[in-house]
Amino acid sequence: MGIRISGMASGMDTEKIVKDLMKTQREPLNRLTRQKYVNEWKRDAYRDLNTVLADLQTSINSIRYAANFSKKIATSENDAIVSAKATGSPKSSSYAIEVTQLAKAEMPAAVALSIDPSITSSGQEIGSAFKFTIEGTTINVAADDTIDKVIQSINGAGIGVEAQYVDNKLVIKSAANASSGAILGDNKFSVQVVAGSGDGSKLGMTTTPIDSSERTAGQSAIVKINGVTQTVTSNTVKYDGMEFTIKQTNQNNPILVSTRADEDATFNSIKGFIDKYNAAIEVINKKISEPKYKGYKPLLDEEKEALGEKTAEKMDGMAKSGILLRDPILTSALNEMRRSISTKLSGTGVNASFDTLSEIGIGGAPAGKNAYLENGKLYIDETKLRDAITNNGDDVIKLFTNFSSSTDKTVKYNESGIADRLFNNLSKAIKDVTKEAGSATSVYDDSYLSREITRNDEDIAVWEDRLKVIEDRYYKQFAAMESAMSKAQSQGQWFANMLGQQ
16 A cells, blocks of 8 residues: 555645545444354363363263273282282282292303503494404404494304493303304303403403303292292293292292272272362353353444553453353253263163162262252262272263164163263263364364354455455545645635736
8 A cells, every 4th residue: 555645735634534535434344343252252162171071081981991990909818929910800819829949040151351541432443453252253453443443243153152341340141042042051150361362452462361150040939829830031020910929939838819999999980080070060050050141242442552461351251251151062961971971771680779870878968058059060979989999880881881782772771881881971961062163283274163254254354355345435535636736726826826917
């Protein structure tokens, strides 16, 4: 846009006049912009709540299957001999353990050769050429070889030893042959420089044999568990979802390791779910009952600048409030969640005394004048819940995890555990919210609100182009008026000048 110089002839502030005229013309654009802000706020609010629903669903999934409740605690009669822990799902309730032999690690034959102080790293050249032997196998060393190169030569010779550079020493120890798996035949070995081949003192070698320490062979552990002999290479024995650590032998005097259900783990799993459930419905209830303040609209950029940051933030907050008031998607999701936990469990094998949450100590808010304000929040009677877990643990687990194979939807719903009902209802709620508002993690977003926002952007672009045309027209009209007035003023001045000459 070029520079506009207006009002030269008329003395009018045409800039202000055009700006005032454009305020009315811009109103449709302002409405579109505000509507876009509303759609963006609504989309973001939906997505935040979808995260809450997904978090709750993840928590529910951990108590959806009976296997997740099968944690056991192991207790040994004598931890000094055998300690134990359950790592999986043990099938037995007790294990008789007899340790015949403990495992011992092999102690390799080894020799440590002191490197000359002039060599300070394994990558430094040795500076002298010579040959040395390890149990008859000759290794050649060139003057420009490094310790790393010597180690590579030793390790690649296939003679049942391996070398390392440790604390400025060349350490050589017996090891399994890489190809055959066999360990050095003798229990010790010697290292010596080949006479007349050169000086090996830089690597701590001489023509006199340097003997290694003597190798001590290792041994496997031998353990009998419930009559089954186990031979393992360490003192940790894994068997039937258990891990036994053997510490002493007790041949002919077996000890007992017992397992029992981890009641604390079951209680904590249920309590963790209730906490997540309460947190989720509190957030959703708050959002769908948030007050809506009439008269407050999203602020435009120029309005925010005029009001100041704090005031603008407060007014936008008032405009955002109630954006999901009585939202049908979220209201339906809440109703289905409440139905999931309140419907009585039925089906074969279900104990009628433990077919609802209330019968295991989980119910609504305690009676009182403010109980209705809790909006479905669940409370736990810890004593009653722990008692139910201790005395009727299988029935408690079934209440959450029962599986129905029925093809009838109503029957399947009633026979399904609480966790499965909730999981499926949340899947539908998450799908409905995603269809309405999309997902922040999804690359492709074809949700209703995202399409609306795109449409808003397109309409805004059309109106901005239209307003530019209108504004240009106003300026051209004022420019034409100014030109006409300037011409009239010039003609008037000419007539005045002519009359003054007569």
